[in-house]
Amino acid sequence: MAQTRDDRYFASDPSQRQMARTLYAQVKDLPLICPHGHVDPRLLSAEHYNWGSPVDLLIIPDHYVFRMLYSQGIHLEDLGIPRRDGGATEKDHRKIWQTVCDHWYLFRGTPTSLWLRDELRDIFGIEQKMTSANAQTIYDALAERLQQPAFQPRRLFERFKIEVLATTDAATSRLEEHQKLRDSDWHGRVIPTFRPDAVVNIQPGFAEQIRLLSEVSEIDVSDYRTYLTALEQRRRFFREMGATATDHAALSAYTGRLSAHEAEAIFQRAMKDGASAEDARRFTGHMLIEMARMSVEDGLVMQIHIGSSRDHNPDLLARFGRDMGADIPTASEFTHNLKPLLDLFGSDPRLSLIVFNLDETTYSRELAPLAGHYPALRLGPPWWFFDSVLGMRRYFDTTVETAGIYNTAGFNDDTRAYPSIPARHDVWRRVSSDWLARQVVEGIIDEEDANEMIVDLAYRLAKQSYKLEG
Amino acid sequence: MAQTRDDRYFASDPSQRQMARTLYAQVKDLPLICPHGHVDPRLLSAEHYNWGSPVDLLIIPDHYVFRMLYSQGIHLEDLGIPRRDGGATEKDHRKIWQTVCDHWYLFRGTPTSLWLRDELRDIFGIEQKMTSANAQTIYDALAERLQQPAFQPRRLFERFKIEVLATTDAATSRLEEHQKLRDSDWHGRVIPTFRPDAVVNIQPGFAEQIRLLSEVSEIDVSDYRTYLTALEQRRRFFREMGATATDHAALSAYTGRLSAHEAEAIFQRAMKDGASAEDARRFTGHMLIEMARMSVEDGLVMQIHIGSSRDHNPDLLARFGRDMGADIPTASEFTHNLKPLLDLFGSDPRLSLIVFNLDETTYSRELAPLAGHYPALRLGPPWWFFDSVLGMRRYFDTTVETAGIYNTAGFNDDTRAYPSIPARHDVWRRVSSDWLARQVVEGIIDEEDANEMIVDLAYRLAKQSYKLEG
Amino acid sequence: MAQTRDDRYFASDPSQRQMARTLYAQVKDLPLICPHGHVDPRLLSAEHYNWGSPVDLLIIPDHYVFRMLYSQGIHLEDLGIPRRDGGATEKDHRKIWQTVCDHWYLFRGTPTSLWLRDELRDIFGIEQKMTSANAQTIYDALAERLQQPAFQPRRLFERFKIEVLATTDAATSRLEEHQKLRDSDWHGRVIPTFRPDAVVNIQPGFAEQIRLLSEVSEIDVSDYRTYLTALEQRRRFFREMGATATDHAALSAYTGRLSAHEAEAIFQRAMKDGASAEDARRFTGHMLIEMARMSVEDGLVMQIHIGSSRDHNPDLLARFGRDMGADIPTASEFTHNLKPLLDLFGSDPRLSLIVFNLDETTYSRELAPLAGHYPALRLGPPWWFFDSVLGMRRYFDTTVETAGIYNTAGFNDDTRAYPSIPARHDVWRRVSSDWLARQVVEGIIDEEDANEMIVDLAYRLAKQSYKLEG
Known part of the structure; x- marks a missing residue:
């Protein structure tokens, strides 16, 4: 009655399931395109990487x-998460692992439980369920595997069939790990992504970030003009190091052009820690337009x-710092907010703008209609909380x-959890297969179309959207 | 495994599908009620209508x-869309058609692909799929059919079993095509709809629209009072010409009463091109209430x-004008915005107010609760981007x-693409059948109820909501 | 083909249905936990309760x-709803019942129709459908049953297997009915809930409510300080009378701390009927934080x-008063609005804050992420319009x-319609079984997990979330 493992995430209906199997079979072994994520490049730049314990691998870095x-x-503290003040935290990783397994029932029905189940099984060969009783046995097995050469990051890269993996890097990064990778004799394609948030979103420490920008760009950033020049220089450097894309995070999608005079004034206030919240909002909105302009010029997605x-x-935040699982979505607006940017570049064939969001209501109401009209716009895959079967x-x-699939950017895993990469792509490939299968059995598309679409969704769209064909 | 054509848009589950077939069989051949749409009345007022090429028929007028x-x-330009400045556009319709077919894969999974597939097959007898290879063959077949008397609009009207078709007409229209229709010996029921947007929503050119209103109404519109009188005159004229409904488009559902003094002041500013955006918003909000008041008096839905x-x-907009597929939905609000209008007329049995919207979140949150309470309110069918299987x-x-089906207005096709009418109604009838079938097989409603409901959804509710029984 | 009664609300797919049956079998006969609702305690405090007519039982109190x-x-008026001015209303309950049955088709597909169908069948043994023809026969059967001792509220309480039933009571209530219950020799567990809206939300009559508060608390409420003391006194009293929870209604989730000085000033204005709408909004937002603080101290959920x-x-409202079915949801926001409260108490293990809302878009976007992070927060079950199969x-x-099921509060029926209680729990238990069954057949959870989860959803989570284990 219950699903076999091979058919997971497929509908129970026999016709739909059969069709989903057929579609999935065509893509399950395709290489993985990973154009956006947060894997630490040191995993791959290191000749020999020390994973640490199973808790170091699977718990401490995973805010999910x-x-x-x-x-x-x-x-x-009881999960071993390091405190900013260096205060006491649990050091016994076996004990932490036991705590996690004792509470693993909390994850029933969540994508985290699916990913970890797959990781244990497919990567580490562990078939057992995470329970209080099994905790130490699983820990032992994991600890043992992590010592083996076959579980070194580069070996996993190959085993995962990763065709390309993009990391996410600060605009001020010298990309030293990427340079090491280029200098090494290992040929996995690992590329950086230009993420200038810290030098674009005005917040405490902005001036220090600009100082860093001056330093790495070797351009004396003293005003708005030199600031732009330095950013252009960094983009050039990232491109030379293989980047094909930039990435920007903002609370809202607000875009709006400032006059050069206003931009200069806000920049100067920000350098003296005197910018207001409204300054920051307007500056980010302006810089998104500037970044689009630079993308038009240099071709970075x-x-x-x-x-x-x-x-x-x-x-x-005070005790542990950022990215501690306390990020909460808010209602978003794109129709009005993106208009100033789209007025300028929305129909420019040189721009490719991929939008991710956390307000699902905007998909049918704003993003699909926008992407179904503007040549420059593509929908990113479901992000974060929505990177899930039902999402x-x-x-x-x-x-x-409204937008078809050809105005989307395919899938990306957006993960910092390196061993979860295959599981995440597999969920996407399975859910895509099942969704298309339903379209076929309900007579909306035919099999011929579905056969094309599944390869597009699983592989081609990501590769093409991120200009990774080169 | 895949769906047969006869079962399209029905669930794959055998029980549900069987029930859907049974329900659909009861309505598939019922006449079509088309109470709202944008078909050009000249198609039907002309004794002999020249369709032009397949591209004139299917591409140039269809912003989808x-x-x-x-x-x-x-x-x-490459699709032959005429430029406002008369600039060069592609004139070779075979070439345009080839371009469309070369890119038809973009429409996989969209309602446009379903409608056009059905049109080709059911109206023109073309079973082939639109592909690069088939493009010219299909063009030939279409071009040949369009010359035949059987494909004249009036013949199609009869073949489609259209019981009544409402067009949408400017308040300043003299309804000359409708007069021609009344004077002709063809007896298809084609009626106008009173759409006063251009004389109600203040925007550039408003004064010219009011001049036109004066002209056609033969009332010298010099102030707010004569303006209302002229509008009442036009409504009377439309009713005499068979109209049963009005139609109003607005960015928001804001309603709010102005004093006569304020209304006059804004009207005068608007006549001198001096009204602000806020003036325009408040004037539209006021006029929606005035229009409701007039509907209470004259019975127009x-x-x-x-x-x-x-x-x-x-x-x-600059190059091609309006309605070029660049209309994007925005978040909407009804609970507060409609309250001033509903306070006055929401429980008045003489008012029937049908609401369409592009923000699906308002359905469960606002519109169904409102329609499930106020006697005057009915939910229009899913509109535009949501006129689709999943929508x-x-x-x-x-x-x-929350609202039941009896506070809805059934279906309308809202199309300017005349030959797509049967396909659009068929999608609705099929999806309704399938949805009710699921309710039956899940034990929510019984078959007896479903048999009533399917006829209500497919036919009766539209007829009754738009007062078309007469 | 159609569903049998035993399988209602289960998917038609045979695998999913079979699994749903298996899960449902484990919970269908579990006792009912009713931690939130609006049943009048007089039903149960009375030794012999007079139900009145079927219309008194099923129509007049039910705004659905x-x-x-x-x-x-x-x-x-034609349904016998009493007018505030004592004006004429229909007194012939047979005639009212006939009107209801004549229009019962309106409820096709609504939860009201499911609840009433189940009530008639399971409680009163009436298998007939409510139609014009059956109206009087059903009326007769109902009227006859209501006279029988077996249909007395206390007998139904036992027959329904209600383990605990919470009523909702004004902060100024002396809980006299609850005292009668405690003094009686009947031992059904009926507990009050502290609902201070009338003394917290500033609106006309506030001063009178505060006067009542003074009277029942025997604390002379003359300023903000004594006001808080009186509220604390009432909470203590409610706890002594068995309450485990408070309840608060507000248009928005806005929370924000006032200084003691501001709180005092608004309180004094409110006592003189001089508070503005903005005062009221800020005062409610402040008092939600105060109430959370008191919950931390006294342990009331x-x-x-x-x-x-x-x-x-x-x-x-003018003619019939409040709660007349004219309450309409509005868009809600939680991420920003709850932050001030959560900043103070969101991680406090002593607080349990259960959130109900009428804007479904906030579930995936705000509430599940918040509940999946803050220890204090739990999601209430779908409320009001969404207490339905599809909801x-x-x-x-x-x-x-995002949140798992262990950050939810299970089910509560929230009803004033006493005989609908079993039907409402049954819908929840069936839909939960079916939803988990789908998770199993799609390979997301395994049967072992589903077996735990169904009992948690149907019984344990509500008991534990409302601290009813004692």
Whole structure:
């Protein structure tokens, strides 16, 4: 009655399931295109990488995991998350692992449980379920595997069939790990992504970030004009190092042009820590337009990630810092907010702007209609909380009828959890297969079309949208 | 495994599909009620209508088609869309058709692909798929059919079993085509709809529109009072010409009463091109209430279409004009916005107010609760981007539990693409059948109820909501 | 083909249905936990309760029923709803019942129709459908049953297997009915809930409410300080009377701390009927934080019900008063609005804050991410318009992947219609079984997990979330 493992995430209906199997078979072994994510390049630049313990690998870096445990009253200290003040945290990783397994039932029905189940099984060969009873056995098995050469990041890269992996890097990064990779005799394609948030979004420490920008660009950034020049220089450097894309995060999708005079004035205030919140909002909105202009000129694909209210829990921020699972989505607006940018570049064939968002209501109402009209616009795949079986189905349900699939950017895993990469792509490929299968059995598309579309969704669209064909 | 054509848009589950077939069989051949749409009355007033080429018929007037092609970088000039400045556009319709077919894969999964597939097959007898290879063969077949008397608009009207077709007409129209129709010996029921947007929504050219209003009404419109009198005169004229409804488009559902003094002041400013955006917003909000008041008095059903941000792409507007596929939805609000109007007329049995919107979130949150309470309010069918298989399912899913189906206005096709009318109604009838079938097989309604409901959805509700029984 | 009664609300797919049956079998006979609702305690405090007629039981108190009839032009007077001015209303309950049955088709597809069908069948043994023809026969059967001792509220309480039932009571209530219950020799567990809206939300009559508060608390409430003391006293009293929870309704989820000085100033203005709407909004936002603080101290679970724009129809309010089916949801926001409260108490293990809302878009975007992070926060079940088969499915679909089920509060029926309680729980148990069954057959969870989860959803989560284990 219950699903076999091979058919997971496929509908129970026999016709749909059979069709989903057929479609999935065509893509399950295709190489992985990973054009956006947060894998640490040191994993791959290191000849020999030390994974640490299973907890170092799977728990401490994964805010999906510890946010849920936190929500049920488990302290981050007890999960070994390092405190900013260096205060005491649990050091016994076996004990942490036991705590996680004791509470693993919390993850029932979540994508985290699917990814980890697949990782354990497919990568580490562990078939057991994470339970209190199994905790130490699983820990042992994992710890043992992590020592083996076959589990070194580069070996996994090959085993995962990653065709290209993009990291995300600060605009001020010297990309030293990427340089090491280029200098090495290993030939996996790992490329940087230009992420200038820290030098574009005005917040405490901005002046220090600009100082860093001066330093790495070797351009004395003293005003708005030299600031732009330095950014252009960094983009050039990133391109030389293989980047094909930029990435920008903002709370809202607001765009709006400032006069050169206004931009200069806000920049100067920001350098003296005197910019207001409204200054910051307007500056970011202006710089998104400037970044689009630079993309038109240098060809870097532009990504924007909109709608996360970061660091919602001030106590956690104070004790542990950023990215601690306390980022909460907010309602977003694109129709009015993106208009100033689109007025300038929306129909420019040189711009490719990929939009990610955390407000699902904008898909059918704003983003699919926008992407179904403007040549420059593409919809990014479902992001973060929506990178899930049901999230993907809703994404297809609310975008394809208006925008088709050819105004989307395929899939990207957006993960910092390196071993979860194959599992995440597999969920996408399975859900895509199942969604197309339903379209076929309901007579909306025919099999011939579905056969094309599944390869587009699983592989081609990402490659093409991020200009990775080269 | 895949769906047969006869079962399209029905669930794959055998029980549900069987029930859907049974329900659909009861309505598939019922006459079509077309109470709202944008068919050009000249098609039907002309004794002999010249369709032009297949591109004139299917591409140039259809913004659903060219918006998608535009989104992938195809210039509207290359699709033969006429420029406002008379600049060069592609004149070779065979070449245009080839371009469309070369890119037809873009429409996979969209309602446009379903409609056109059905039109080719059911109206023109063309079973082939639109592909690069088939393009010229299909063009030939279409061109040949369009010359035949059987494909004349009046013959199609009869073949489609259209019981009544409402056009949409400017308040200043003299309805000359409708007069021709009344004077002809052809007896298809074609009626006008009173659409006063151009004389109600203050925008550039308003004074000229009011001059036209004076002219056609033979009332010297010099102030707010004569303006209302002229509008009442036009409504009377439209009613005499068979109209049963009005139609109003607005960006927001804002309603709010102005004092006579304020209304006069704004009107006068507007006549001198001196009205502000806020003036315009308040005037439209006031006039929606005035129009409701007039509907209470003269019995015309009132339609409002809310939420489209028109002409989002200024470059396209400048080159090609309005309705070029660059209209983008925005978030809408009804609970507060409609309250002033509903306070006055929401429980008046003489008012019938049908609401259309482009923000699906308002269905479960605002519109179904409002329609499930106020006697005057009815939900229009899913509009524009949501006139689709999945759009309709979401509409039923989010409205029926709160409002039932008897506070809805059934279906209307809202199309300017005359030959797509049967296909659009067929999608609705099929999706309705399938949705009710699911309700039956899940034990929510019984077959007896479903048998009533399917006829209501496919035929009776539209006829009754638009007072077309006469 | 159609569903048998035993399988209602289960998917038609045979695998999913079989699994749903298996899961449902484990919970269908579990006791009912009713931690939030509006049952009149007099039903149960009375040794012998007089139900009145079938119309007194099923129509006059049920705004779900009469709102729909009103929406189709039936006057509330004709349904026997009492007018505030004592004006004439229909007194012939047989005639009212006939009117209801004549229009029962309006409820096709609504939860009201499901609940009433189940009530008639399971409680009163009436298998007939409510139709014009059957109206009087059903009336006779109901009237006859209502006279029987077996249909007395206390006997139904036992027959329904209610383990605990919470009523909702004004902060100024002396809980006399609850005292009677405690003094009686009947041992059903009926507990009060502290609902201080009338003494917290500033509106006309506030001073009178505060006077009442002084009277029942025996604390002379003359300023903000004594006001807080009196509220604390009432909470203590409610706890002594068995309460485990409070409940708060507000249009928005706005929270924000006032200085003691500001709170005092607004309080004094309110006492003199001089508070503005903005005063009221800020005072409610402040008091929600104060109430959270008190919950931290006294352990009462805190419920908030957000988003209903009450009494939308002024004419109905004037003629019939509140709760007349004219409450309309509005868009809600939680990420920013709850932050001030969560900054203070969101991670406090002593607080349990259960959130209900009427804007489904907030589930995936705000509430599930918030509940999946903050220890204090739990999601209430789908409320009001969404306490329905499809509403529950959407709730699971949009919350579980992010928050899991262990950050939810299980089910509560929230009803004033006492005999509908079992039907409402049964819908939840069936839809939960079916939803989990789908997760199993699609390979997302395994059967072992589903077996735990169904009991959690049907029984344990509500008991634990409302601290009813004692």
